[in-house]
Amino acid sequence: EVQLVESGGGLVKPGGSLRLSCAASGFTFSSYSMNWVRQAPGKGLEWVSSITPGSNYIYYGDSVKGRFASSRDNAKNSLYLQMNSLRAEDTAVYYCARDNPSSTGTTDYWGQGTLVTVSS
């Protein structure tokens, strides 16, 4: 069974940093692109980042480019999101999601998410 479990969320002050983790199991993690998608409270979805299996290509949404860094450790079946210079508008539930092998760019499995709150 595919499982994705995010952790590392919490309350952080504006300008602060946080590192999210996503532990994957039930599939060959090293063969899949992985993604971060976020959702502000009561709002819609926003694609944050995508990273290819070998970390050769990493993409970021415009609102986080230069502040967030996505990485992965295939030996540990883990995905990470380093978030720096956090702003109030980064407050959201952050989801880790697996790329759909039938149509890359879509996501077929999601974690339950971890809440990041940026507030003084």
Add this chain to the structure above:
Amino acid sequence: ETVLTQSPATLSVSPGERVTLSCRASQSVSSDLAWYQQNPGQPPRLLIYRASTRATGVPIRFSGSGSGTEFTLTIISLQSEDFVVYYCQQYNNWPYTFGQGTRLEIK
């Protein structure tokens, strides 16, 4: 950035009816369009990809169509569990983007 506009924002329909949700792209995304369903407090669930292909386990009452800039998601014979929020997403060009969502509510 490709902007996706979903309409309407909220749709009031009765169980058992058929409904069509719309998603319009600000530029062509070919057939690189997906639909997701989201229950409250839950992550999204992939319904449709490549504009018209149902994801694994998705009931046949869900169907997608369209290409270029105009897309629709049709749900026939609405069930009680279908009254949630639906998002379209394009993956033709980076950054990938979502529409703002359409909420189905019981009339």
